[in-house]
Amino acid sequence: QVQLVESGGGLVQPGGSLRLSCAASGFTLDDYAIGWFRQAPGKEREGVSCIRSSDGSTYYADYVKGRFTISRDNAKNTVYLQMNSLKPEDTAVYYCATDCSMPAKYWGQGTQVTVSS
Secondary structure, eight states: OOEEEEEOOEEEOTTOOEEEEEEEESSOTTTOOEEEEEEOTTSOOEEEEEEOTTTOOEEEOTTTTTTEEEEEETTTTEEEEEEOSOOGGGOEEEEEESSSSSSOSOBOOOEEEEEOO
C-alpha cells in the first residue's frame, strides 16, 4: 500500500527555517519522483519543488529558488524540504506527492506551515 506522510510543519517567524519530511512506504524512491506542493487559503495548489527518481535532479519554482532545498535519503525512504528565509506568503498546507506535476497519483495528508510574527 503506497503511503506518504508529511511532518515538520509549524509556526515560524519571518526569516526563520523549517524542514519538512515526506516519509514514503509501499514503494521506494527509485520508483517515483517526489514533488512538494502547497495550497494557501483561497488559492490553487501550486508546485514548489521536485526531485526525480531517475537521477536525483531537482526542480524549484521561482518563488522558492535560493531559499528552499529538496533532498532525499534513500535508506530512510524519505524526502526532505529545507525551507529557509521563510516569508508570510509561504504560509500554506504543504503536500508531497508521487510526481513533479499535477495530477499526481498519490498524495500525503499535508502539513501546515504558518509564517507569522
